[in-house]
Amino acid sequence: AEVTGHGPPLVLVPGGLTGWISWEPHAKHLSNTRTVVRAQLLSVQYGLEDRPLPPDYSTKTESRALAETLDELGLTSNLDIAAWSYGALVALDYALDHQDRVRTLTLIEPPAFWVLKASGGLDAEAQEVAETLGSFGGDISEDDLERFACAVGLCRPGQSPRALPQWPVWMRHRRSLRNCSAPLTHADDPARLRAFQHPVLLVKGTGSAQFLHQSIDALAALLPQGRVIEMPGGHAPHIVSMDRFLEQLTSFLSLEAKAA
Template sequence: MTVTTTDPDTLVSRSFGHGARQVLALHCTIAHSGAWRGVAALMENEATFVAPDMFSHGRSPDWDGQGDFPDLMTRAVSNLLDSPMDVVGHSFGAMLALRLAVKHPNLVRTLTLIEPVFFAVAAQDAPELAPRQSEAMRPVFEALEAGDAALAARLFNRDWGDGGTRWPDLREESRAAMIRGIHILPASNSAIYADRPGLLRPGVLQSLKMPVLLLRGSRTQDLITVVNEGLARRIPQAQFKVVEGAGHMLPITHPGETATLLREHFASVADETDR
């Protein structure tokens, strides 16, 4: 029997590594917490990665479709911030990480946003790109509206996956996991496209005081470049860097480069256990 929920306390997480530094790592849509395994393995003596599975992903129960999904996920991952942590998010996970930094600035020691899909930034800074993104995503949303989750997941993975594995060549369980989670995509639009949480209101991002690292791959989509540059202009202590040869899935495809950049970023703020 499938378990569904809107209870933020039912989120499932696991940890990787055994280092003193505590890292909260938030994965992207249609992935799971294991996406951080490669990066965490390279930093296992330095950090412990606490990695939750989003609802309808990994080992967490399915979202029942009630309420606002970004709000639910923000409440759920907030429960894992019981002391200052380095917060790292990828894609939609980066959206959640940014909301945590705004909501709990004293508990976010450093913030890392990897390929954040905050398209509301691009709508403000490069409005000419917005129609292109909407057109690119139209087949995915049309498939979902038609009830074809498998096609929607396949199209979304083609556009935003690692580009190295064709859909038919993926393991059956991997395809099933992507199909299971794809329904949260339109449910996330309120935060991604419309900025319903109000992060772009004057003074909100400008109030962030922690060091912020914005990462993207050199082979990513143009819109991500606009988003990263736009966030860097709005956040006082932000810097952005590019991983050469990487696309959207750089934490998975380029764990070594990602770990190196995280290590350097974390060094900007000493862990309490080092004092």
Template structure:
């Protein structure tokens, strides 16, 4: 099944996962929000049982188009990492359909220009070098060490294969996330959707640079840092992540309030 579902709450939510994951990655967060939301979490392009990638097209374009099929009216849109960049783009493309926007460490690298971005670029350059040598396992180890997704060599063989089969995906997202081919940055000042920018206190410095810039240019955004968490907070700190989202809903009025006649 390419879409996971949780909850029977009064309002819909769409959750978009990070690179190399699947929709099921949201299970922990969803468990804490299921009474409040009816949640859908699809497998994104080239992940799990999600749509297949057409190399003749831009990866981010295709991923956004596929995710848009799950976007219903008045949706609470929640994304993590790569999924957060898709969520942001959906909110820009379909502002009338998104009730709130939660971005958990969006890897929109074009928004960062400081030393954190320079350190990220220097480190991650070893991934394409490993791929050029055909060493997908080495590329996976480098990527996972940066983003705190676990020890590759300690993972079950099936999970290792799942990751190495998809370790090309971060490179395929670069036209959108590094070069801003999707023209996300120029459109940010026009996004009025209530937005939560959530980051882990222990995440790579580039994340803080991205979050700071987005908080500066988005007109209706607030940022929050989760103590003790790193990039994979939806998995490692599911309860705290869900609590932050729920608190955001409480203050992004009018949320979960009855609609007045004619409203």
């Protein structure tokens, strides 16, 4: 993890493709008033090193690794956590396991398949996405990366992700996608969501994949203090609409600090 700035701790957990570099511009801004921790996902690091994931790898593996990192940094109370995509699923699991350590959660487009299954919301389109994600493993090809980007809403319908400026960076990180089956097999109890008494900001990106918005709606229905906002950007609203996201995040954290 990278730690910058001074002030109350803010933990940034990244998406499962490019990892912690996705939070770099946000960290520069937020570290003016916060101690910002940019975590890395194990699966992203393993992918960059072209190492196979452990046979027992799971979302819980990442959640426990995040816990170990925060323990080592001495960050065990009043944590504000903001997380994107697969990292948001990891952060949610961490928060449910350590409710006494968390002050707020901000979850951007989490692939919470387990919540959809529990709420009966896993429709044919979501199942099709799950089949696509579950097919990735071993060598990740350019075609696999393209299918992933289209499936999760990183590009507009009919647009080739290969034409996007991010494509070369995605290609360097493509082996991260060996983690794609982990969200599919992760399971939990909705009662843990109903018992979570901390504020949760749920962020949708306009034009993202339907199953991701369904996941957010299902979470909002279960979390006592969950609220939903939406902004442009497909699956990456905090990057595409960065200024607006930072404004909303800062406002959310400030309001909750006053309420506390």
